Amino acid sequence: MTGFDFDGFGEKLLRKFAGRTSRRSMLTRLGATIVAAPVFPLLPVSRANAAKPERSAEAKTGFARNAQTKDDTKCDYWRYCAIDGFLCSCCGGGVSSCPPGAEPSPVSWVGTCINPDDGKAYLMAYRDCCGKPSCGQCNCDNTDRETQLYVPQLNNDVIWCFGTKSMEYHCSTGVLVGKAQ
């Protein structure tokens, strides 16, 4: 069984960005075993990248073949390859930010999506925004590499509102964490 080193990945992220976030103590408390995503840099995405598209198996899921990079309020936006729920970008929030009055969960489930512009795989952190009733707009359920509850951080049905004041689910965001390959 091959796989991500999520633990090492998380540690690196924490070392790199601990100075930029006021949520350090929260992250430390949670540990780095689940992707904690209060502040993430968007690693370079060269939309004009002339490199040949990646031809890995992952690039060829049905979602990846049809994904687009222009409109983050549509279910086929490339980052949403494993999102489940209402898109915060349709609810008064953004692709990686929460609508007014909602609270971002400090932890999230993750996915690996192919950017059609460069054909490369990127790690996504899907962070729920919590504390309001269901947004109800732009309901998506994409399932690339989505697995079952015994691997919770790769499951998109869990309500990822741990550590928020209210665990009620409002909508979901897709934060770009970095290149996956």
Add this chain to the structure above:
Amino acid sequence: MTGFDFDGFGEKLLRKFAGRTSRRSMLTRLGATIVAAPVFPLLPVSRANAAKPERSAEAKTGFARNAQTKDDTKCDYWRYCAIDGFLCSCCGGGVSSCPPGAEPSPVSWVGTCINPDDGKAYLMAYRDCCGKPSCGQCNCDNTDRETQLYVPQLNNDVIWCFGTKSMEYHCSTGVLVGKAQ
């Protein structure tokens, strides 16, 4: 302005049936200003009554012209001329009884419906069953002689769950109180 003497009506009912109900104290506490309907007799409804149909104005509402007396799980059942909500008869209850685990409200809103079999007008008490989520079956909204909130006992939008343990609305029944004319 002509109208029912609801107060006198309620008093009579109470005197007549107080001995048959264990809810007397509740009724007294509520007063008789709203129709309280824990135990009502069904006054005679002769389905084979050969008398000529009543030709009063009330007999001719759109609802009354199309009402039937056979199926109490349909919105056009004659008793439901002013009901609003889910029919308890579709929810595990009956035309005048509550589904398991729901609690009948001791008070109700009222209506006056024409029985197509005898053409006469009868007073109905629409009693909500309370304490469960929306039943969701057989949603009706009939409005014969239904008025606005400033005459609350003739308004069918009010949640008539006063005095029940939980005021959550589950479904509505139509209890036949007696002849109206």
Add this chain to the structure above:
Amino acid sequence: MTGFDARGTDATMTIPHSRRRSAAPRALLALLGSAALTSPVAAQPAATPAPVLESEEAFVHKLPAASPHWSYIRGGFDSGGTRIFNGDTGKMLGMINTSKWSDLGLDPTGKFHYVSETIWTKVLRGTRQDLVAVYDPVTLDLVAEIPMPGRLLIGSRINNFVISDDGKTGYIYNLSPASSVNVVDFAKRKFVQTVELPGCASLLPNPGVGFSALCGDGTLATVALSGKTPTVTHTAPFFSATNDPIFDNFAYNRGTSEATFVSYTGLIYQAKIAATPVVAAPWSIQAAAGLRVGETKPLDINWLPGGRQPMALHRATGRLYVLMHKGEYWSHKDPGTEIWVVDLAARKVVRRVPLKKPAENIEVTQDDKPLLFINGDEDATRVLDATSYEQKFDIEHAGGGLIAVAGAR
């Protein structure tokens, strides 16, 4: 200030650090999971040419400066939440936490949103709590809760929770089944008193006096709150609450303190709200359209007003938008198939706008390029230009409930 209580969620967060760290390697691996990719993640920027560097920070949006074209649309009967939409774009801007049994109050001064609500400690059971929740209109955060005695549970009413023109006092209708009104001081954020109001409901703010209300005896009651104890006075009866009721979801113009009522048969009543309100003689909306007046007798098919929130008033122009349908008397909840635009001053129907789908609720924005919002059972809200009557677009999944706009009531 009563804010959130995070005890419950805190409890889930206090697992000792060592518990996760001391887990068996196999278990840890499982918790960490694995993906179908073959290479580990590197958290360094890749050396691609001319990278577009962006930074993604977790943040929570604030609402921009409010536009008069915003609308606040309730979900359906069982759904919580009122969605805020920009009527120019159809985009959702945020959501106010209106719980199932609640009424939304928009502060006339724009400082807060108020939610008058009834909740139980255990969803359907437990202890009942009646309160006004106060939300910041920019962050949509809960900033306070004001406990109060009971309030009536009912759907789709716009006049059970009204706010004084200065934004300082809230009036909340209760039926228990006796009728009363809770007076809440919003400046001090505390409940003041309950005023008994037997036989009346459907409130109107009455500036400098207190509030007014419609009554089942066909009068308008006025409650003066300036004295030691509230005093209730009534106009003479001017309508029949059972023979030709007026819709309790009526329109009110704060600028002129005028209320506009419409009856089931289509009579339009206008009332000046003051210490002693004055109600003008009614006139027929059908006659104002050159048609015969509405009747109460069965089998008489005519255009009639109907729906749940069946009328909207544009204050500056005095134009009243009424949802009308063809039907018999007692069809007052039927959705409208046309909007009739009434010039109140001229007492003329100046336009009849056929609708593609029937509508139950209508509201109009209060600016000089007004928009109409209409909706009904189908969960979409339609946006129309209120001057050209062009049907601009539908907002899907907006919710099929009551519609509010700033300054309309």
Add this chain to the structure above:
Amino acid sequence: MTGFDARGTDATMTIPHSRRRSAAPRALLALLGSAALTSPVAAQPAATPAPVLESEEAFVHKLPAASPHWSYIRGGFDSGGTRIFNGDTGKMLGMINTSKWSDLGLDPTGKFHYVSETIWTKVLRGTRQDLVAVYDPVTLDLVAEIPMPGRLLIGSRINNFVISDDGKTGYIYNLSPASSVNVVDFAKRKFVQTVELPGCASLLPNPGVGFSALCGDGTLATVALSGKTPTVTHTAPFFSATNDPIFDNFAYNRGTSEATFVSYTGLIYQAKIAATPVVAAPWSIQAAAGLRVGETKPLDINWLPGGRQPMALHRATGRLYVLMHKGEYWSHKDPGTEIWVVDLAARKVVRRVPLKKPAENIEVTQDDKPLLFINGDEDATRVLDATSYEQKFDIEHAGGGLIAVAGAR
């Protein structure tokens, strides 16, 4: 026993009697209201010939003796309540108060219904409360509440709350985000302990031992509760949690203590649940239908299992009903367009049943004339004969959520 708390509603009832009686005559008249009829009501029987005298008493129904053809169907994501339907008639019999974030547990001994739920004191805010509510299965009245530590909030899972065969112990899965299981004594109605279960989820009762669970490392974990402290053992890995996961909404046969798992590609695993569970080598559902086996590679279109509750087991006959659709790998949530009927003993697909509409959830009754219930997004539940596969009828507005039947798990 924790029952209802009526303090809140009581508060609305304690208005002094004199308050209503002392109201002004005009106000009283209004409260009493008036109807459009011209004659007052007389509460005496009219002297009509041969009257059909009936007596209508206010009463609350009890459920009749349970039939194996009853189904328990969840509403949608935002709706509360699980409706009980008679599969022979399509009639609704009652509703269990399953709040939004809850799991229903049907007592294998039939004595109670259990609802494992998470509620807040103020709907979306306030204090979090995790508990098991106990309902009488005949009256559907709440009879007790058992407080416990946290539980996971997630939609559409049938194996996060399981009950031991003797009905005495409940196991409730939690993720906080560390993984654990609450053990609740139903006989004493009290919480016993939380067992850490890192990396595992999706529970199975393990008679005489405790419980088992699926793990992210591809093993089956077994937690023995007989000793002083719980001991956790694991099988060898037998599946890949990321390359070909098995659906966590799997089937379990209490009679034989056998679990049947299906993977995304269509591999069927059978496991004997015991102190040391034994997992048999998997076999392909497509091969059992005479087709080529499922693959994980993209662009390979095949029949694959999918949905939310994608399989149902008829225990007595060992027939497994699986929702199948045509698609690529990673389409595991796609609704089924066919039901494949698998004879587990023969390892053969004995029937493929095309569906008029796709379905996400499936369950089968456990009697010898079994019914299939299927539903999906459209809020109707369809009933099929599980032997002839005749599509009997649709139950409209049944709810589009999980389906339970007595004895199935």
